[in-house]
Amino acid sequence: MQVTTEYLNLDYTFQGLDADAIEAFAAKRLPKNFAQLREQLLQGEYENPSEGRKVTHVLNRSRHSVVAAAGGRNRFSEVVRLLRSGKWSGATGKPITDVVNIGVGGSDLGPMMGSFALKEFADDNVNHKLNVHFVSSMDGGQLYAVLPIVDPETTVFIIASKSFSTIDTLANVDTVKRWIKPALTEEQWLAAHVIGVSSNNEAMNDFGIPAAQQLSFADSVGGRYSLWSAIGLPIALSIGANQFAKMLEGARAMDEHFGRAPLLENIPLLLAVLGVYNREERGLNNVAVLPYDGRLRYLPSYLQQLDMESNGKQQDRDGKPIDYPTGPIIWGGFGPNGQHAFFQHLHQGYDNFAADFVAVLHRKAPGFNADVQQGLRQQQTLSIANCLAHRRLMWFGDGDRYPGQHPSNLLFVDELTPQSFGALIAAYEHKVFAQGVIWNINSFDQPGVELGKKVAKEVLAVIEGTKHETFDESTQSMIQRLTQ
Numbered sequence: 001m002q003v004t005t006e007y008l009n010l011d012y013t014f015q016g017l018d019a020d021a022i023e024a025f026a027a028k029r030l031p032k033n034f035a036q037l038r039e040q041l042l043q044g045e046y047e048n049p050s051e052g053r054k055v056t057h058v059l060n061r062s063r064h065s066v067v068a069a070a071g072g073r074n075r076f077s078e079v080v081r082l083l084r085s086g087k088w089s090g091a092t093g094k095p096i097t098d099v100v101n102i103g104v105g106g107s108d109l110g111p112m113m114g115s116f117a118l119k120e121f122a123d124d125n126v127n128h129k130l131n132v133h134f135v136s137s138m139d140g141g142q143l144y145a146v147l148p149i150v151d152p153e154t155t156v157f158i159i160a161s162k163s164f165s166t167i168d169t170l171a172n173v174d175t176v177k178r179w180i181k182p183a184l185t186e187e188q189w190l191a192a193h194v195i196g197v198s199s200n201n202e203a204m205n206d207f208g209i210p211a212a213q214q215l216s217f218a219d220s221v222g223g224r225y226s227l228w229s230a231i232g233l234p235i236a237l238s239i240g241a242n243q244f245a246k247m248l249e250g251a252r253a254m255d256e257h258f259g260r261a262p263l264l265e266n267i268p269l270l271l272a273v274l275g276v277y278n279r280e281e282r283g284l285n286n287v288a289v290l291p292y293d294g295r296l297r298y299l300p301s302y303l304q305q306l307d308m309e310s311n312g313k314q315q316d317r318d319g320k321p322i323d324y325p326t327g328p329i330i331w332g333g334f335g336p337n338g339q340h341a342f343f344q345h346l347h348q349g350y351d352n353f354a355a356d357f358v359a360v361l362h363r364k365a366p367g368f369n370a371d372v373q374q375g376l377r378q379q380q381t382l383s384i385a386n387c388l389a390h391r392r393l394m395w396f397g398d399g400d401r402y403p404g405q406h407p408s409n410l411l412f413v414d415e416l417t418p419q420s421f422g423a424l425i426a427a428y429e430h431k432v433f434a435q436g437v438i439w440n441i442n443s444f445d446q447p448g449v450e451l452g453k454k455v456a457k458e459v460l461a462v463i464e465g466t467k468h469e470t471f472d473e474s475t476q477s478m479i480q481r482l483t484q
């Protein structure tokens with residue numbers, strides 16, 4: 001059972017459900033107005049009730065595209081052109097060689113995944129070498145590793161934060177401000193070494209970022225849906241604005257497919273319905289995401305945020321508590337290496353799961369001579385053979401000791417290109433949307449995350465002695481150890 005689209009394909013044979021069963025289950029679970037709600041999403045009109053705004057990330061791949069405006073000569077494209085051509089000079093006149101993206105969650109995972117996956121598609125009409133680095137963690141561990149290998153005079157920092165108020169990001173930025181001295185003053189740094197990407201223009205102004213270095217996007221674009229907006233800047237810096245536009249094109253093709261194709265030919269809708277079936281009828285609470293191409297190694301982390309932050313909810317769209325299971329736990333890892341690590345449990349362990357295998361059938365492997373390319377192509381085939389083998393074993397099992405019956409999807413592309421990558425990510429976005437509709441939850445807020453931030457603030461205040469509060473015994477003893 002296969003579905004083929006322009007850029008992305010799905011084989012769902014090993015879900016073990018025939019067309020009638022899928023249609024019957026969908027008829028039971030999809031609300032009557034599903035087509036109408038889907039159209040609202042595709043038009044940027046779907047409501048995010050708890051945050052009082054619409055959901056508009058889909059518009060970023062068409063009308064409001066960061067590269068579509070004015071023949072591509074908007075601020076985004078101009079920033080990309082200057083940095084990639086080596087024409088952006090630092091405050092002391094040296095060309096910029098390194099860019100560090102400081103951001104977390106949606107302001108990190110998508111750009112990092114995309115930059116890594118699409119590296120080999122960089123426009124090759126650029127001679128200047130630009131290194132792109134990522135720093136996200138609040139503890140400073142990543143910053144500690146990046147700072148020694150970059151130079152304040154030749155480095156631009158992207159402060160990527162939709163809200164421009166995330167403590168993780170601001171803490172990293174604060175340390176960077178200490179690090180630039182004495183090579184640069186803060187004024188010099190702001191004038192030529194900082195780009196702000198945010199939907200909070202006021203905060204970018206207050207921070208002192210010059211207008212030409214501010215890239216904004218709509219606050220109706222959710223953080224975990226934002227790689228198509230200016231948040232995707234690191235991807236465009238890695239591959240060029242034209243290639244970035246191709247990624248948007250692939251996503252747009254998936255939007256059209258999702259909007260039009262009937263259920264049994266609709267990849268995102270099938271993923272959604274089969275996923276709900278696995279959750280509700282088979283009681284599976286987790287999905288292993290298993291990419292069989294090293295370029296997609298960050299896909300599981302990206303999908304964790306996309307799916308779990310969207311659909312891990314215990315209240316419905318109206319804020320009322322619900323008593324049915326919603327989004328599953330998403331986990332996984334690079335398939336070929338997983339085979340040598342956690343696959344033992346998948347084949348013989350006690351727990352049940354569903355899996356998404358993601359495969360790239362062919363690769364050109366540019367940049368090497370014909371002999372090396374042949375070797376790399378053979379390796380790709382080896383990887384696919386392993387993917388197909390493990391997928392079979394998980395479904396059919398083998399005798400009494402390998403139970404099998406673990407349902408899986410195989411998502412595959414002929415080649416990994418900016419277009420097929422865009423289509424893959426958009427397919428997952430729409431799957432998450434459709435499941436949110438089925439479960440009647442708001443997939444576009446994150447109250448649990450916000451409560452966590454509030455509690456962390458209180459704990460920090462107690463540690464710093466600005467607030468006096470007594471927590472549980474364990475937390476108290478840790479605070480005591482920390483402050484002794």
Ligand SMILES: O=P(O)(O)OC[C@H]1O[C@H](O)[C@H](O)[C@@H](O)[C@@H]1O
Nearest residue numbers: 105106107161162163166223449
């Ligand atoms: O982009 P920012 O506003 O800095 O937010 C970064 C991240 O912060 C929170 O953790 C949210 O739950 C995420 O959805 C968001 O991506």
